[in-house]
Amino acid sequence: MPNESLAQLSNTLxxxxxxxxxxxxxxxxxxxxxxxxxxxxxxxxxxxxxxxGLLATGVAVAxxxxxxASVTTRGVAAGRVPxxxxxxxxxxxxxxxxxxGLVVVQRRLGYGHLVGFVLAAAVLSxxxxxxxxxxxxxxxxxxxxxxxxxxxxxxxxxxxxxxxxFVATALSLVKDTAERRVAARSGESYVGSxxxxxxxxxxxxxxxxxxxxxxxxxxxxEADAGVDIGAGDGEWASPLAQREALSPxxxxxxxxxAVTVFxxxxxxAPGAAxxxxxVAALLGTAAWYAVPFLPPAAKLxxxxxxxxxxxxxxxxxxxxxxxxxxxxxxxxxxxxDPKETGSFFTWVLYASYLxxxxxxxxxxxxxxxxxxVAFVALLVTYYVVNLWIVGLHSYAGDI
Amino acid sequence: MTGTVSPPKAPAPLPSGxxxxxxxxxxxxxxxxxRRLRRMATAxxxxxxxxxxxxxxxxxxxxxxxxxxxxxxxxxxxxxxxxVARVLDELGLFDVFGSWWFAALTVGLVVSLTGCLLPxxxxxxxxxxRPPAAGRNLERLSASTVLSCPLEPEQALRAAERVxxxxxxxxxxxxxxxxxxxxxxxxxxxxVFHTAFYLLLLGAxxxxxxxxxxxxxxAEGGAFxxxxxxxxxxxPGREFDLGDHRGFVARLDDFDVSYFPDFTPRDFRSTVTIxxxxxxVRTADIRVNHPLRYRGMTxxxxxxxxxxxxxxxxxxxxxxxxxxxxxxxxxxNLWAGTAKVKVRDPDSQIALDLALATxxxxxxxxxxxxxxxxxxxxxxxxxxxxxxxxxxxxxVPAADFDRGDGPVETAMLRPGKTAKLAQGxxxxxxxxLGYWSGLQVTHAPGRSILLAGAALLLVGLIPSLxxxxxxxxxxxxxDGAGSRVTVAxxxxxxxxxxxxxxxxxxxxxxxxxxxxxxxxxxAGSQPYSQPEPAPSPERSP
Numbered sequence: 001m002p003n004e005s006l007a008q009l010s011n012t013l014x015x016x017x018x019x020x021x022x023x024x025x026x027x028x029x030x031x032x033x034x035x036x037x038x039x040x041x042x043x044x045x046x047x048x049x050x051x052x053g054l055l056a057t058g059v060a061v062a063x064x065x066x067x068x069a070s071v072t073t074r075g076v077a078a079g080r081v082p083x084x085x086x087x088x089x090x091x092x093x094x095x096x097x098x099x100x101g102l103v104v105v106q107r108r109l110g111y112g113h114l115v116g117f118v119l120a121a122a123v124l125s126x127x128x129x130x131x132x133x134x135x136x137x138x139x140x141x142x143x144x145x146x147x148x149x150x151x152x153x154x155x156x157x158x159x160x161x162x163x164x165x166f167v168a169t170a171l172s173l174v175k176d177t178a179e180r181r182v183a184a185r186s187g188e189s190y191v192g193s194x195x196x197x198x199x200x201x202x203x204x205x206x207x208x209x210x211x212x213x214x215x216x217x218x219x220x221x222e223a224d225a226g227v228d229i230g231a232g233d234g235e236w237a238s239p240l241a242q243r244e245a246l247s248p249x250x251x252x253x254x255x256x257x258a259v260t261v262f263x264x265x266x267x268x269a270p271g272a273a274x275x276x277x278x279v280a281a282l283l284g285t286a287a288w289y290a291v292p293f294l295p296p297a298a299k300l301x302x303x304x305x306x307x308x309x310x311x312x313x314x315x316x317x318x319x320x321x322x323x324x325x326x327x328x329x330x331x332x333x334x335x336x337d338p339k340e341t342g343s344f345f346t347w348v349l350y351a352s353y354l355x356x357x358x359x360x361x362x363x364x365x366x367x368x369x370x371x372x373v374a375f376v377a378l379l380v381t382y383y384v385v386n387l388w389i390v391g392l393h394s395y396a397g398d399i
Numbered sequence: 400m401t402g403t404v405s406p407p408k409a410p411a412p413l414p415s416g417x418x419x420x421x422x423x424x425x426x427x428x429x430x431x432x433x434r435r436l437r438r439m440a441t442a443x444x445x446x447x448x449x450x451x452x453x454x455x456x457x458x459x460x461x462x463x464x465x466x467x468x469x470x471x472x473x474x475x476x477x478x479x480x481x482x483v484a485r486v487l488d489e490l491g492l493f494d495v496f497g498s499w500w501f502a503a504l505t506v507g508l509v510v511s512l513t514g515c516l517l518p519x520x521x522x523x524x525x526x527x528x529r530p531p532a533a534g535r536n537l538e539r540l541s542a543s544t545v546l547s548c549p550l551e552p553e554q555a556l557r558a559a560e561r562v563x564x565x566x567x568x569x570x571x572x573x574x575x576x577x578x579x580x581x582x583x584x585x586x587x588x589x590x591v592f593h594t595a596f597y598l599l600l601l602g603a604x605x606x607x608x609x610x611x612x613x614x615x616x617x618a619e620g621g622a623f624x625x626x627x628x629x630x631x632x633x634x635p636g637r638e639f640d641l642g643d644h645r646g647f648v649a650r651l652d653d654f655d656v657s658y659f660p661d662f663t664p665r666d667f668r669s670t671v672t673i674x675x676x677x678x679x680v681r682t683a684d685i686r687v688n689h690p691l692r693y694r695g696m697t698x699x700x701x702x703x704x705x706x707x708x709x710x711x712x713x714x715x716x717x718x719x720x721x722x723x724x725x726x727x728x729x730x731x732n733l734w735a736g737t738a739k740v741k742v743r744d745p746d747s748q749i750a751l752d753l754a755l756a757t758x759x760x761x762x763x764x765x766x767x768x769x770x771x772x773x774x775x776x777x778x779x780x781x782x783x784x785x786x787x788x789x790x791x792x793x794x795v796p797a798a799d800f801d802r803g804d805g806p807v808e809t810a811m812l813r814p815g816k817t818a819k820l821a822q823g824x825x826x827x828x829x830x831x832l833g834y835w836s837g838l839q840v841t842h843a844p845g846r847s848i849l850l851a852g853a854a855l856l857l858v859g860l861i862p863s864l865x866x867x868x869x870x871x872x873x874x875x876x877x878d879g880a881g882s883r884v885t886v887a888x889x890x891x892x893x894x895x896x897x898x899x900x901x902x903x904x905x906x907x908x909x910x911x912x913x914x915x916x917x918x919x920x921x922a923g924s925q926p927y928s929q930p931e932p933a934p935s936p937e938r939s940p
Binding site: 142336 | 603
């Protein structure tokens, strides 16, 4: 039975974690603002930036622990796995994203100055979770099966992984555009580091790995984790030129419009739409500011491919587990229920992406756009199908 | 994934001017179509078309899933209007996955897949059979290193074979070389993955053709025999004949539903006894997520409702004595249904509209007050009697009859009570209250094939994404008392990580042959296997 006081505690901890993440995010953006290029082409914070950055890391870690406690108490309070509805899923998604941001992005890859964006994504996910808040409670009999642990957690893992893939794809497209424009302006013959490189380069032999992007690059191109400007002292202003090559208007405008429309469409809440749109505009501006600090497009593209290639088998397995579960619960393994159709659609698009990566004439930016469309399909499957379209999966806010 | 299609060339260049375009003959057309189908780009386009079809099916209601919405669209109550709905109907958009063009799309994909797979399987078998080839000019490969070792060449090569074997390389001795390669399962896995779709398709088709799905509603104590006529609704596959029914008898001994304190259902449980030829075979519980499997048929819990036992008498004559199945009547505490009495005379037909409230306490004014409890703790049955020409002989849905001027009389009954209606000429007894349970009976024969297909698909998918082809050669030539060992390698995919893998092989080999690590700045050595750990100041500005 739902334990009232524990559930209350979980909600309080959730709010505390959310506020802590926002504080840490501000700290991380402060750190980004104080990140500079040195003559070696790497980024280094100023003393103030470093100190605030360190503080932000501490705050983020503390927030993550509080968040973990919130998820755990939620599970204990409801007496089941804490991922049975969209609120809980959004919360776990944010928990995973922050962990990935701190451990992988900051520690392993050394892109600590970009963790602010990961925190922003976590905050957005948690806010959308609040809009879908459901009291801690038991699930309907159809969901009461050990398959909920298998199917739903596989779906969640796969979605979380491909979210990273999407972010990397979107950033690689942005960075690629910037790199191309800067190259075009300086009139260089451009070889190598962009997403389109494979398209320009010689045809790979059939069956070759689609991620052979690292070829033909100058030696040591990926040697350090910092920002590679691919050139020497004389030109070290060129990363900042990447920023100037991109429109400062479109960057806040496009996400603002997209997010506003999305929130209006899903929740029909004009107030929330305006707030979310403004936040998206701010984030867009921050992304525009951060373009020179991003890893090279080829690296981002490679990261995108590898995360999606990691998420795809999990997604496949999740669909299969869902089919087995559906056979047990509803008496048929596949019935083209809107949710089933949606997840199949997303699967087909990600399969197309993987194929496009190894198809001549589709590599590069075109394949990247397929990945973007696939992610939009995932969002539609997750939000719109759940909240709008009547089917067996619509338990009003449940997964 | 073959190259571009080249149209057949005319033998000699014709003079320019008025010239008919080359029109390929029928055979040539077929060949061009086949080549085009085999291209990956075609497969991609077909995949996108499939995706587009499923979008359409998500947006437009589908008849097999939500038949009611489709009816509403057709009649123009909701949706874009009746005219548009007719066009959608014409295009088969209300049943996308059953439409001819979706079938055509599937066939196109299967043909394209076959065209892709046949040559690839052939090539894969050829490559997998061929032993690793000897390498030449090993020192010139980008990943290459030279070790000096105290062992004789033969022993050094044997050690190399062991090291490579541990890393699951296929090995072959060619002269003074060990040629090794791994990662064939990248292509093999991809082939297995794609071939698994034939199994999935086969399983789905078998399920469709030889399968059966039927539903039935049983009141507690009721039974049905597994024959075609017993089912309320049946969807037999084309090859599932009347004789394929098992003929067993299933009796609903008991049904039980339990609730959480907020009155959302916790569990539904049907206790069913199966018997054959009058012999009891098995008694089992059927719950959501826990179906009962018996002789290839699976019984699922799909619905439930209230089933009051109603007896209608005219004097001593019993006109009706049955459990009436009530459907949800708005909210989990209200149920509604109809009971019809079969009478020969069309002018004295009798029917009852029944409504049941599960939680009807008596208020202070003597009127029942409805509570939210779905458990039948305080049930009350409201039965409205209709009499006269009700049109019962007409084929109408069970709940329908000609209600005319409304009920003759209405009585409110508690369980075990009887009411006199129509000046005492009729009595209606609410004997007791039970449940009915909705069961679905399914025969899905392609299931194991589907499961095998799904398993193969996953098994193939993983190496096709994560396995990489690598070749490594180890050559040993006599050098004084020991030997000079050259190690070289090539990565066919994901070259970025090969450096580390190659270094690991080299260091394992070095341990195995007892070679001393070479002095750091060894002349003529490999810049590749020992990358600069950090950007050094010497790096060219």
